[in-house]
Amino acid sequence: MSDTSLKQRINDDVKAAMRNKDKERLATLRLITAAIKQKEVDERIELNDDQVLGVLEKMIKQHKDSIEQYENAGRSELADKEKAELVLIQEYMPAQFSEAEITALIDEAIAETGASEMKEMGKVMGLLKPKLAGRADMGQVSALIKARLSN
Known part of the structure; x- marks a missing residue:
């Protein structure tokens, strides 16, 4: 990974999604940046990469819970939306250990x-x-x- 912080990488991707008029990707990236900003405001700190990963982990867990609930309720269109967001959020996570x-x-x-x-x-x-x-x-x-x- 380069010198770019995870937060900077996400912000760069927001700009790219805006330029490319990629509405779905932009919406999910905005969810991520909003979650990061919320934590920074709540704790009055600037998040480092580890803390950003913590925010992303929490979002992943919430998305997995939502997917399960939507599937149990037969709401496949909502489950599919959550799955697409989950894939995008996971792009920012480091490689998983086996x-x-x-x-x-x-x-x-x-x-x-x-x-x-x-x-x-x-x-x-x-x-x-x-x-x-x-x-x-x-x-x-x-x-x-x-x-x-x-x-």
């Missing part, structure tokens, strides 16, 4: 913390969270750690 890579990182963290039982799961998660942020589903990571520590 399950094998996640498992290896979990094993390292367990060895490093010396964790051997469930009550020590927090130590392992604390060590992994910065390494996996934006690159793995933390719910899946949590389940894998639980499986490891409950043996």
